[in-house]
Amino acid sequence: MADAGMLRFHVPEPEVRPGGTPDFSNVPIPKAGSAPRPEIDVDPRTVRDMAFSIIRVLNRDGEAVGPWAGLLSDEELLEGLRHMMTLRSFDARMQMAQRQGKTSFYMQHLGEEAVSCAFRKALADGDMNFPTYRQAGLLIADGYPMVTMMNQIYSNEADPLKGRQLPIMYSSKEHGFFSISGNLATQYIQAVGWAMASAISNDSKIAAAWIGDGSTAESDFHSALVFASTYKAPVILNVVNNQWAISTFQGIARGGSGTFAARGLGFGIPALRVDGNDYLAVHAVAKWAAERARKNLGPTLIEYVTYRAGAHSSSDDPSAYRPKTESDAWPLGDPVVRLKNHLIQRGVWSDERHAQAEAEILETVIAAQKEAESHGTLHAGGKPSTRDMFEGLYAEMPPHLRRQRQQAGV
Numbered sequence: 502m503a504d505a506g507m508l509r510f511h512v513p514e515p516e517v518r519p520g521g522t523p524d525f526s527n528v529p530i531p532k533a534g535s536a537p538r539p540e541i542d543v544d545p546r547t548v549r550d551m552a553f554s555i556i557r558v559l560n561r562d563g564e565a566v567g568p569w570a571g572l573l574s575d576e577e578l579l580e581g582l583r584h585m586m587t588l589r590s591f592d593a594r595m596q597m598a599q600r601q602g603k604t605s606f607y608m609q610h611l612g613e614e615a616v617s618c619a620f621r622k623a624l625a626d627g628d629m630n631f632p633t634y635r636q637a638g639l640l641i642a643d644g645y646p647m648v649t650m651m652n653q654i655y656s657n658e659a660d661p662l663k664g665r666q667l668p669i670m671y672s673s674k675e676h677g678f679f680s681i682s683g684n685l686a687t688q689y690i691q692a693v694g695w696a697m698a699s700a701i702s703n704d705s706k707i708a709a710a711w712i713g714d715g716s717t718a719e720s721d722f723h724s725a726l727v728f729a730s731t732y733k734a735p736v737i738l739n740v741v742n743n744q745w746a747i748s749t750f751q752g753i754a755r756g757g758s759g760t761f762a763a764r765g766l767g768f769g770i771p772a773l774r775v776d777g778n779d780y781l782a783v784h785a786v787a788k789w790a791a792e793r794a795r796k797n798l799g800p801t802l803i804e805y806v807t808y809r810a811g812a813h814s815s816s817d818d819p820s821a822y823r824p825k826t827e828s829d830a831w832p833l834g835d836p837v838v839r840l841k842n843h844l845i846q847r848g849v850w851s852d853e854r855h856a857q858a859e860a861e862i863l864e865t866v867i868a869a870q871k872e873a874e875s876h877g878t879l880h881a882g883g884k885p886s887t888r889d890m891f892e893g894l895y896a897e898m899p900p901h902l903r904r905q906r907q908q909a910g911v
């Protein structure tokens with residue numbers, strides 16, 4: 502019997518808490534190859550189902566199957582594997598450097614490497630990403646020097662941003678990587694605005710907006726979708742659903758919509774869900790969306806279904822809010838292992854070559870780290886000059902800042 506007159510407050514709860522047995526049985530995983538590949542000018546109303554399914558290419562046997570397969574050559578896939586392995590190795594070293602006190606803060610990508618590494622290869626030079634802190638693969642896959650990233654992480658004398666940013670908040674116009682803002686969801690309105698400007702000036706460049714599951718609760722996300730929808734902005738709207746927003750599970754920000762992709766439907770934006778741990782699927786879907794944007798067909802919303810296997814950041818301890826073995830139970834596996842198995846299945850890779858590549862990559866990362874440390878770390882060696890704090894913002898420095906600089910004696 503319903504409780505007449507008595508209201509109850511509803512707070513969604515994750516399936517399991519620490520001490521419990523991880524359970525992802527509520528996450529339906531469609532068969533690889535089963536999702537259709539619509540034409541890029543598809544009427545969004547006819548593909549609404551795709552916001553509730555998952556596009557997958559790699560099956561359990563490591564084969565690439567279905568209509569989204571077949572876009573990448575052996576060489577491109579081997580390069581993709583190398584990018585993901587490099588990001589993983591870079592992360593491990595920088596996480597350790599944080600524990601050694603060489604930097605104040607670090608954020609890892611563990612388990613999410615395919616999303617940013619594969620996405621980058623679907624864009625062209627001059628396109629602009631508006632990333633969050635968990636897309637360093639966009640830089641790695643575009644050949645941005647690891648030493649430069651490390652210099653910033655260490656806030657040393659060679660830090661390209663001269664100590665003005667958080668350690669991992671990179672910025673590179675040349676590599677299509679807009680300065681990261683710590684204020685989440687701002688990336689969405691900025692990306693849509695940039696894309697609108699590109700269309701207004703009849704340019705050919707497109708934008709990519711990035712957001713995590715939790716941050717979609719921000720108003721900026723929704724405002725951006727209105728503008729993207731109305732003006733058919735040439736933008737790819739990426740939502741990385743890694744199941745967690747620090748200690749908050751994805752069910753809180755998702756609300757009642759069923760999936761994050763489904764948010765696009767109310768705006769008439771084609772919305773696709775993709776296996777975020779499948780390099781081939783991420784790349785194929787991103788290519789589809791990029792082509793739509795470039796042909797004036799408007800925005801595409803993509804939800805990457807993945808899992809944050811590591812801690813939120815170096816300041817977080819996930820054992821306080823989820824079972825320790827939860828990542829092992831994640832049904833979409835590990836992106837590096839899955840691409841490795843696919844390349845072995847294609848006959849162009851082996852366990853031995855993988856182990857050798859791992860060792861070589863680690864050597865390269867360590868060499869970059871040594872070079873960066875020669876320019877200083879957080880508490881040792883060279884630092885950006887205090888004077889830099891006052892430079893680079895105003896063409897002509899306002900009097901109050903000039904006075905402060907004089908007071909500081911720089």
Ligand SMILES: Cc1ncc(C[n+]2csc(CCOP(=O)(O)OP(=O)(O)O)c2C)c(N)n1
Binds near residue numbers: 685686
């Ligand atoms: C506007 C805003 N609110 C809150 C925060 C604090 N904060 C930093 S990371 C984070 C969680 C974000 O989770 P999600 O969007 O899922 O991204 P993920 O870290 O999982 O990649 C929060 C709440 C912030 N940086 N900006």
Ligand SMILES: [Mg+2]
Binds near residue numbers: 713715747
């Ligand atoms: Mg998240």
